[in-house]
Amino acid sequence: MTKAKKKITVPSEVRRRVEALRSEIDRHRHAYHVLDSPVISDQAYDALVAELSELERRYPSLRRPDSPTEKVGAAPREGFVKVxxxxxxxxxxxxxxxxxxxxxxxxxxxxxxxxxxxxxxxxxxxxxxxxxxxxxxxxxxxxxxxxxxxxxxxxxxxxxxxxxxxxxxxxxxxxxxxxxxxxxxxxxxxxxxxxxxxxxxxxxxxxxxxxxxxxxxxxxxxxxxxxxxxxxxxxxxxxxxxxxxxxxxxxxxxxxxxxxxxxxxxxxxxxxxxxxxxxxxxxxxxxxxxxxxxxxxxxxxxxxxxxxxxxxxxxxxxxxxxxxxxxxFPAEQATTVVEDIVLQLGRTGALTPVAHLRPVKIAGTVVSRASLHNKDEIARLDLRVGDTVIIEKAGDIIPDIVKVLPDLRPPGAKPFDFRRAAEKVCPGGIAREDVGGGKGVIYYCRDKNGYEVVREKLTYFASKKGLDIAGLSRCTIAKLMDASLIDDPADIFFLTEENLLSLEGFKEKAARNLLEAVRAAAAAPLEKFLTALGIRHIGEETALAVAAYLSEKFFSGFESFSPRDLVVAGELSLDDWSRIEGVGDKAARALREWFTAAENIRLLERFDEAGVRLFPLRSRSDTSLRGKTVVITGTFDAYTREELKEKIRSLGGKVSSTVGAKTDFLLVGRKPGGKLAKARSLGLKIIPEEEVEDFLSGE
The missing domain is CATH 3.30.470.30 (DNA ligase/mRNA capping enzyme)
Structure with missing residues (x-):
């Protein structure tokens, strides 16, 4: 006797989603095929059709002969003779x-x-x-x-x-x-x-x-x-x-x-x-x-x-x-659903809203987050949890949300309450700053010594962009803070095996490995140390420029020097900082404020007491990329991205994450994404993977 197939129950929200998708797709089909005036990209349209096809496959009872998944093109346009x-x-x-x-x-x-x-x-x-x-x-x-x-x-x-x-x-x-x-x-x-x-x-x-x-x-x-x-x-x-x-x-x-x-x-x-x-x-x-x-x-x-x-x-x-x-080809755009909006706390205490997405493949990789930049961006998009959105990934960075599809918005979706979410992350209140340049307002935790802010500063200090202390994760930092063992970056270098073994889940081998990584980080290149400090407006490239200036001005004859010796930077005026190539007005003010603040001078002294030594940036014998801006896209067999960045900087070049009119070279590996097309449209010099080694050797 043949066993009857079990009927699949279709949830009501799935039925609503299917009907909304059909309506949305038909609207875009008409705009594309009949009006020759598309509202969304082909890639975003393909993503909507793919979602509908998957739902119809999963719930066969929802299939209909008039579904967009069963149609070819669109009806002929009025005014033409039909064939x-x-x-x-x-x-x-x-x-x-x-x-x-x-x-x-x-x-x-x-x-x-x-x-x-x-x-x-x-x-x-x-x-x-x-x-x-x-x-x-x-x-x-x-x-x-x-x-x-x-x-x-x-x-x-x-x-x-x-x-x-x-x-x-x-x-x-x-x-x-x-x-x-x-x-x-x-x-x-x-x-x-x-x-x-x-x-x-x-x-x-x-x-x-x-x-x-x-x-x-x-x-x-x-x-x-x-x-x-x-x-x-x-x-x-x-x-x-x-x-x-x-x-x-x-x-x-x-x-x-x-x-x-x-x-x-x-x-x-x-x-x-x-x-x-x-x-x-x-x-x-x-x-x-x-x-x-x-x-x-x-x-x-x-x-x-x-x-x-x-x-x-x-x-x-x-x-x-x-x-x-x-x-x-791998899509630079896709559609997905926003499952949540959370505020991410950065190394300087800045709050960045991030959309948590239903995972979707874009540009060859699966993404589940998108940057929202600031509160103004959420308002501009009128973005709400549950919205269907078009996301775009330009090259290798986290994708952006470029458009909300309001006709697919679920009933009852409410605007995001930024202030309430911010107060949960920053119990001490929030401050705002208009950063100018069309970038809108940035919100910060008002209490610079609050638990969350300190945790993020310490996490950044130990990260790969900082001093790269293997084993010192955000989770471990939180445990150390909860045990009152660390409160600032210098405390890391005073840790003992006994301290670490007192933490829940820490064994002898893990403790020894972490202490070995801490000892290795205690001998730090000046540019890495400056980056790790997390000074506002000072990223890797600016830190490199500042390290070159300080090394030449104060430490040219030194093999190494003490962090305490950096107090001499407090003598520099705002004009001195501004004259450093690559240091803008905001970065100059941030450097001036940091190196003259009493608590930071004390921090440098404590680094010295912990035995930290810094190494000046040596003048380069090969400066073939001096004054040149290089962008990297794709993946490379012979190099990691960090190795490429380090080599470019060692030749005097600047590494940028975006292609623009000021870009001099684009290094192209496998799966390069949208940066390659933009570079070609601008007529930039493109270096394919097989020529990268010669390029970096100056040939």
Missing amino acids: RHKYRQWSFDNVFDEEEFRAWAERLRRRAAKIGLSDFVPEYVCELKIDGLKVILRYERGRFKQAATRGDGRVGEDITANIAAVETIPKTLKKPADLIVVGEVWISKREFERINAQRRRAGEPLFANPRNTAAGSLRQLDPTVTAGRKLEAFFYEINEVVLPAGESRPQTQAATLRLLSALGLPVNTHWKLARTEEEVENFYRFWTDKHTGEAYQVDGVVIKLNRIDWQKALGWTAKAPRFAVAWK
Whole structure:
């Protein structure tokens, strides 16, 4: 007797979420496909669709034939003559990582076995996924007759006159073939910028991206507008072909691309026949790093089964071919849900709001937090716990929330009460400072000696950016503070094995290891010591500049010196500090205040009493990067990020986390993210991983 399947109960909040997602996705589909005026990025849209698909998979009873997950494109736009396609037009299913690609390939094998393809050993054709407008062209005896958009897959818009105005699409083929061919019309990034500059001068709305510029240019009721824009195309699929006598229809996708090229149609040359999944993955990885250098936008790789008879045997789902898939490049944007907003206390007592997110993959990594910068940013976004948001990760830093999708907001979501949350973190009250420069107001704990502030200062002092004391974690620091064993950074160097063994959970080996790390940190480079002190506005780069100045002015003849000797820095005027290259007005005031404060002079004396020794920054024999700003992106096989930073600084260079007009070099490793595209757009010097060693050796 067959056991009945257990019915899955669908929670009411899931039903509400699914309906809200369908409504939101349909709204964005209309804006994208019909109005050519997207409200959100393709990547954010893909993320919404992926969430809906997953919910429909998990709760099959929620599936509907009119769901956006079952639709292709959108209905034709009013004003155009409608064209019913002779062959159904499809979109591709997406995969986003190696695991999903392998799962797709495995599904192919299982289905091939199920339908009896006993000799199934797949080869794949990998093609760049051009981000343009899909078009279907018909030729009769080699002459162009008709063109249409994809529309909803069954009915499209007649754009024959507009395609006739595109010079790069041949109106006569090199052979008298009857042909229905599918391709992508695109516009170059340079032409996109030219058109938008023209529209800006005319006071017209700007296009969002090259894809929508191409779509908007083709879907004009006046073909002369199309003719005035430099549209181009690549063709990649044959729906139907009748060739001159003696010539047969291609039997593989690779042969299809060669035939299209032989007929005189433009074909993207960056395709590859891959005989294994590993070769597909290598192609994908190569173009993940290189695609931003092309003249057109590319958002992934399309992978197709090479043999056309196997394509037909494997067939299609309701909206996509089973034999092909689009492997999207790592997204710089994604959508997720804000699960909480918490205030993070920094080394200087500053409060930074951080959004805790439902984990989501972005730019190749899973993230669960996003920076909110300050109270003003929360108000600007009108962000609430439970909101669906678009997050963006630019390079290697923590992502930002760029947009809230209010139509997906759950009922009863309340504005974030910043002051109440701040008072929980800072029992002694909060103070505010307008930092200027458009950065808004920063809030601080008023009590600089409060427990939470001291704990964060000590944690930073022992961190990798500070003196890198292995084993001295935030948790251990809290235990030491609770036991009244440490109260300031100098106390760390007075710790004994007996002190540590008195802490709950501390064994002899852990105690000895920590004390060994403390002893090693007691011999500190001046720049690391200055960074570790956590002086406001003094980060790693500024600390390096200050260390160079102090070393040359006061300690040039010293092998090492005592922290007590740094009291001489209290003699420097505000003007003296300001004259140090890389020290701004706020940093100069902070340094002046710190080195003249009585409690800090006493702290330096206690470091001396604990046996701490400092080493001046030696003048560099090689200053090949002096005055140059270097940005690092991606991961490197031969270096850690800290090793690269240290080497760049040793050559006199400055390391920055953001690409801008003042950047001189970008070092590029694997999975570089958005910094590479920005550097190329600015025409900056790019150093690939294989050239980094020569670059750092001055060659």
